Amino acid sequence: MSPSVTTVRSTARVALLLAVVVALGVSASTAGAAAAGARPHSKIVTYARGDVRVQRLQLALTRSDHRLHGRLHLTVRNELPRAVRRELRIGRCTGGAPYAPTCPTTSIVHVRLAAGEQHSYTASVTLRQPPTHPDSVQAALVSAGAPTPYAFHSNGVLLLAGRAWRGASAGRTYGVRFASGDAARRLNFDIPVTAPNRAYIDVKWQGTAAPTQAATIITRCAGATCTDTRLRAQSTRSGAGLYGDRFDFTRAGADRLGLRAVSPDGTTLFDAALPWPA
Numbered sequence: 001m002s003p004s005v006t007t008v009r010s011t012a013r014v015a016l017l018l019a020v021v022v023a024l025g026v027s028a029s030t031a032g033a034a035a036a037g038a039r040p041h042s043k044i045v046t047y048a049r050g051d052v053r054v055q056r057l058q059l060a061l062t063r064s065d066h067r068l069h070g071r072l073h074l075t076v077r078n079e080l081p082r083a084v085r086r087e088l089r090i091g092r093c094t095g096g097a098p099y100a101p102t103c104p105t106t107s108i109v110h111v112r113l114a115a116g117e118q119h120s121y122t123a124s125v126t127l128r129q130p131p132t133h134p135d136s137v138q139a140a141l142v143s144a145g146a147p148t149p150y151a152f153h154s155n156g157v158l159l160l161a162g163r164a165w166r167g168a169s170a171g172r173t174y175g176v177r178f179a180s181g182d183a184a185r186r187l188n189f190d191i192p193v194t195a196p197n198r199a200y201i202d203v204k205w206q207g208t209a210a211p212t213q214a215a216t217i218i219t220r221c222a223g224a225t226c227t228d229t230r231l232r233a234q235s236t237r238s239g240a241g242l243y244g245d246r247f248d249f250t251r252a253g254a255d256r257l258g259l260r261a262v263s264p265d266g267t268t269l270f271d272a273a274l275p276w277p278a
Helices: 003-037
Strands: 041-046 052-064 067-078 084-092 107-113 118-128 136-142 156-161 173-178 186-195 198-206 215-222 225-231 242-250 256-262 268-275
Touching: 041 052, 041 173, 041 268, 052 084, 052 118, 052 136, 052 156, 067 084, 067 107, 067 136, 067 173, 084 118, 107 118, 156 173, 156 268, 173 186, 186 256, 186 268, 198 215, 198 256, 215 242
Parallel strands: none
Antiparallel strands: 041 156, 041 186, 052 067, 052 173, 067 118, 084 107, 084 136, 136 156, 173 268, 186 198, 198 242, 215 225, 215 256, 256 268
16 A cells, blocks of 8 residues: 555544544533523523613412413613613413523513603513423513514513412512612523522622622522522622622522622612522
């Protein structure tokens, strides 16, 4: 066999091995991403982009005859010098990834705000019970025509898992309510389950009191018994006007979690609650 043929075949073998390694790497990466995306979530996310600011987004749900009956509260402020329109879309989730599910709209609250106006809305909603997977209901404040899943194309998203309407945690009010002012302006509180009775919680909130001018407290509740734990901002995730923390958390029998920030004078800057996702 000539040296040139040997070189060609050796090169081909190396290329084949590299292709297999790359393919395995991509497959492993994709599998890891899929596993992360498959984790059940409960979350409340609001944004403060200088347009429509969510001051309150809360929903309480009960179940009867395979239907969910809810009471929804929304308070929003238009920070623009012009009128704006939004839609608060509520629906049961039927597919997609648990973190960003597809939730066809069942009810819409039409939001119309003049320049600088703040307004509160209250609505009753009735939904069919969602399928077991993803076992979630979503309320999202979005622009008209926004496609689902909404991701960053929203002013706020509340995603509630089945404990919101089942068991000891059913019928409670979930979501977030902010105090007036700029001490706290937006929140990301996300509970993705990583193992039975464990979650890797993501907390971010923004405002003039962040990260250290207020105590950030997580509350583990089982029935009527609640236990507070003070959190500490992670320096790598925080900065001026931003509190950031991400941490492993043990359920320890909790059916729901609370999160709040409290200023030194005792003022609650925001108060949030979510059901344990699984």
